[in-house]
Amino acid sequence: MSGKEGVLIFEKRVRHMQRYREIVTAFSRNGFGFFVRELGLDTILSLPKRMIIRDKAENVHTKTRGERVRLFLEELGPTFVKLGQVASTRPDLLPEDIIKELQKLQDDVPPFPYEDVKPIIERELGADVDEIFDAFEETPLAAASIGQVHYGVLKSGEKVAVKIQRPDIEERIKTDLEILLQLALMAELRLEWAAHYQVREMVEEFSKAILDELDYTKEGRNADKMARQFYDTPTVRIPDIYWNLSTKKVLTMEFVEGTKLNNVDQLRDMGYDTKRLGERLTNAVLHQVLIEGFFHGDLHPGNISVQPGEVIIFMDFGLAGRITADMKDNFASLVIAMMRQNTDGVIRAVTRMGLVPDDVDMNILRADVDELREKYYDVSLSQISLGDAVNDLFDVANRHRIKLPSDLTLLGKTLLTLEGIVEKLDPEISIIKIAEPFGKQLLKERYHPKTMAENMFNQWSGFRDILVDAPGSVRELSSMIKKGKIPLELSMPRLEQFLNKLDRISNRLSFSIVLLAFSIIMVGLIVGSAISGESSLVWDIPAVEIGFVVASLMFLWLLYSIFKSGRF
Numbered sequence: 001m002s003g004k005e006g007v008l009i010f011e012k013r014v015r016h017m018q019r020y021r022e023i024v025t026a027f028s029r030n031g032f033g034f035f036v037r038e039l040g041l042d043t044i045l046s047l048p049k050r051m052i053i054r055d056k057a058e059n060v061h062t063k064t065r066g067e068r069v070r071l072f073l074e075e076l077g078p079t080f081v082k083l084g085q086v087a088s089t090r091p092d093l094l095p096e097d098i099i100k101e102l103q104k105l106q107d108d109v110p111p112f113p114y115e116d117v118k119p120i121i122e123r124e125l126g127a128d129v130d131e132i133f134d135a136f137e138e139t140p141l142a143a144a145s146i147g148q149v150h151y152g153v154l155k156s157g158e159k160v161a162v163k164i165q166r167p168d169i170e171e172r173i174k175t176d177l178e179i180l181l182q183l184a185l186m187a188e189l190r191l192e193w194a195a196h197y198q199v200r201e202m203v204e205e206f207s208k209a210i211l212d213e214l215d216y217t218k219e220g221r222n223a224d225k226m227a228r229q230f231y232d233t234p235t236v237r238i239p240d241i242y243w244n245l246s247t248k249k250v251l252t253m254e255f256v257e258g259t260k261l262n263n264v265d266q267l268r269d270m271g272y273d274t275k276r277l278g279e280r281l282t283n284a285v286l287h288q289v290l291i292e293g294f295f296h297g298d299l300h301p302g303n304i305s306v307q308p309g310e311v312i313i314f315m316d317f318g319l320a321g322r323i324t325a326d327m328k329d330n331f332a333s334l335v336i337a338m339m340r341q342n343t344d345g346v347i348r349a350v351t352r353m354g355l356v357p358d359d360v361d362m363n364i365l366r367a368d369v370d371e372l373r374e375k376y377y378d379v380s381l382s383q384i385s386l387g388d389a390v391n392d393l394f395d396v397a398n399r400h401r402i403k404l405p406s407d408l409t410l411l412g413k414t415l416l417t418l419e420g421i422v423e424k425l426d427p428e429i430s431i432i433k434i435a436e437p438f439g440k441q442l443l444k445e446r447y448h449p450k451t452m453a454e455n456m457f458n459q460w461s462g463f464r465d466i467l468v469d470a471p472g473s474v475r476e477l478s479s480m481i482k483k484g485k486i487p488l489e490l491s492m493p494r495l496e497q498f499l500n501k502l503d504r505i506s507n508r509l510s511f512s513i514v515l516l517a518f519s520i521i522m523v524g525l526i527v528g529s530a531i532s533g534e535s536s537l538v539w540d541i542p543a544v545e546i547g548f549v550v551a552s553l554m555f556l557w558l559l560y561s562i563f564k565s566g567r568f
Contacts, residue, residue: 258305
């Protein structure tokens with residue numbers, strides 16, 4: 001760490017000293033005082049020892065590690081709760097016991113008063129509330145850590161739901177994320193395990209996801225994109241967005257009435273066919289994932305409602321996942337390899353999906369994949385739990401520190417949540433069976449002549465770009481080497497092999513030099529004889545002929561020696 005970075009960290013630490021103290025106290029209160037000591041925060045913040053050692057007083061040892069992590073996050077408020085919720089989607093990075101506790105985190109926060117709501121709306125939309133709405137409920141329908149939702153009726157008579165961001169929440173979240181990033185940096189500098197697991201990268205990734213949720217325009221665009229996915233599907237509804245009444249901090253959307261999907265008993269009492277609901281929900285999600293490549297990332301039952309006719313309504317689009325063409329292709333490779341019981345194929349697919357550490361033990365990884373493959377060998381689709389299969393895959397990735405793309409792990413969480421919802425609606429529904437036609441379509445797309453031709457063209461275009469750029473890259477590299485701007489580090493773990501290479505090079509040089517000398521001598525003698533117009537006899541000796549024979553013999557002897565050594 002440079003001196004400039006150190007000064008910057010110190011300035012930020014002073015600016016947020018009170019918040020640092022609150023975080024350190026929360027660490028200690030929940031049994032993580034050792035972490036405070038290892039980072040040296042107790043010394044930096046001049047904290048008394050009694051604040052750091054609280055294990056016995058708080059009875060923290062009666063709680064599991066996961067429970068203590070959850071309580072720590074809840075104690076520190078909205079930013080940390082949201083951080084935990086985002087982290088709960090990454091079972092490839094965190095152990096299962098912590099993931100289960102993080103999934104219990106809820107945005108259970110009190111609403112902020114209407115006196116704060118009104119000025120935000122008027123500032124963001126540029127008009128008085130009474131000018132925009134014919135009616136506006138001061139009591140919110142729901143409140144969360146980042147914002148809350150109010151019911152309103154526009155002057156045109158349309159019913160709307162208005163989401164308003166909490167006052168000053170953006171500044172508070174950015175402050176907390178800044179502190180977390182500094183703590184992660186300190187941890188990587190002081191703790192070997194933190195550097196090993198690249199804690200700073202994890203915090204940066206989670207921070208980006210949280211900051212995205214602060215921009216309501218992104219949520220609106222997600223809703224519009226999903227609405228286009230189901231434009232011709234009357235059994236799925238996405239609320240319309242009123243863009244003329246939406247900004248970064250205010251989102252106005254169509255108010256859609258329905259019964260929440262988490263009220264399964266109520267749905268049955270109202271006469272809904274829960275099996276049909278489960279099938280339609282599954283088809284909708286699989287269509288988003290496997291066909292569209294863009295899916296709802298926060299698929300808990302509270303974000304899904306139902307209308308008569310078993311119509312599914314999706315809501316809350318702050319978190320969305322994307323599946324690229326490459327990810328779909330790798331996913332198809334994984335499915336094919338599993339179907340063919342091909343361990344190497346599974347490993348190749350998983351490797352292409354994520355970042356595999358250089359020090360991974362491939363023998364152990366292969367053994368784990370073999371075990372996973374055998375677990376699902378010759379098992380009927382109806383008996384396979386999608387949730388178990390996803391958890392098993394993430395467990396292997398976590399064990400070997402294979403970092404999977406965040407969208408892929410978000411997909412895993414979505415499928416797990418989907419299975420839990422469907423199981424409550426009708427335990428007899430098999431998501432795997434419903435997914436089978438989508439899987440077949442995925443494979444057909446992969447092996448379709450048009451797709452294969454496009455892939456070949458893309459690969460050829462990539463090779464062509466490399467070839468076109470190669471001369472310029474070589475010239476640039478050569479110039480940098482001449483200027484001494486590139487440090488070269490030679491590693492010779494096999495010295496004998498390296499020396500053999502040198503022998504081959506020197507023999508080839510020798511061969512070339514002798515051949516060149518032979519050619520020059522012969523050409524000189526021939527040209528000399530031609531110019532003088534005399535016989536090529538020196539002292540009546542046929543010099544050219546004898547020279548040719550001698551040089552030829554030397555040339556053949558050199559060739560024989562080089563080939564015999566096997567180092568040509």
